[in-house]
Amino acid sequence: MxxxxxxxxxxxxxxxxxxxQQLESMLSSPLSQEQIANIPNDRWLAAFSMKVFQSGISWSVVRKKWPNFEEVFFGFKVEPLLMLSEEQWDKKASDKRIIRHHAKVKSICENAQMIHEVTLKHGSFGKMVAKWPSDEITELWLFLKKHGCRLGGNTGPYSLRQMGVDTxxxxxxxxxxxxxxxxxxxxxxxxxxxxxxxxxxxxxxxxxxxxxxxxxxxxxxxxxxxxx
Incomplete structure (x- = not known):
């Protein structure tokens, strides 16, 4: 090397x-640890879900429909989503207001469960991420890949970057x-x-x-x- x-x-x-000067104007800065810790769970789930749907689909198409996703999935509030039955998830996956992709819709359920389990241990998903050492950031990528759904490859890192995490x-x-x-x-x-x-x-x-x-x-x- x-x-x-x-x-x-x-x-x-x-x-x-x-x-x-031109280069510096093009650079973005991550949020502080305190800001990351204060991001509510629903925004993490929304970010993961958006990136999952944008994988293989035009990002602009997904963004255009995103207000419908927010409506269909209760603003990505974790607790109400975890109360849905299999039949209710199947019904949401066929809702014409969103992009109908059954496997990606079911990833919302699985990632909500991941966020819920992290919250039980750390207080919130944001608090866990805020404490993660920056020199081990790829370990956080691997955590998302292992414990989340469809968050491998660049999907997890892009989600983190979108949320202001330093990665x-x-x-x-x-x-x-x-x-x-x-x-x-x-x-x-x-x-x-x-x-x-x-x-x-x-x-x-x-x-x-x-x-x-x-x-x-x-x-x-x-x-x-x-x-x-």
């Missing part, structure tokens, strides 16, 4: 984007960069690969003092076809 200095990564990205994203550009420097080989979702990737981002974080979110964005801006 040959780990590039973050200063060089930043320099390349700023050149491609028209300078440091990098293995987008196509970021993955290509990491592979080109042999930071990992083989499947990106294996424990071995994720550990190696996490270590690289932890090193860049120590060098730069930046969030994982911004490091991920800067890497992506420095490669691929997004040059200004």
């Amino acid at each position: 040959s780990l590039e200095k973050f200063a060089d990564i930043y320099h390349r990205a700023s050149e491609r984007k028209g300078g440091k 990098f994203i293995l987008s196509g550009d970021v993955e290509s960069y990491l592979r080109s420097y042999q930071i990992f080989e083989g499947g990106k979702d294996t424990k071995r690969s994720l550990k190696a990737i996490n270590q690289a981002f932890a090193q860049w974080q120590q060098e730069s003092g930046r969030s994982l979110t911004q490091i991920s964005q800067i890497i992506a801006f420095g490669v691929g076809d997004n040059q200004v």
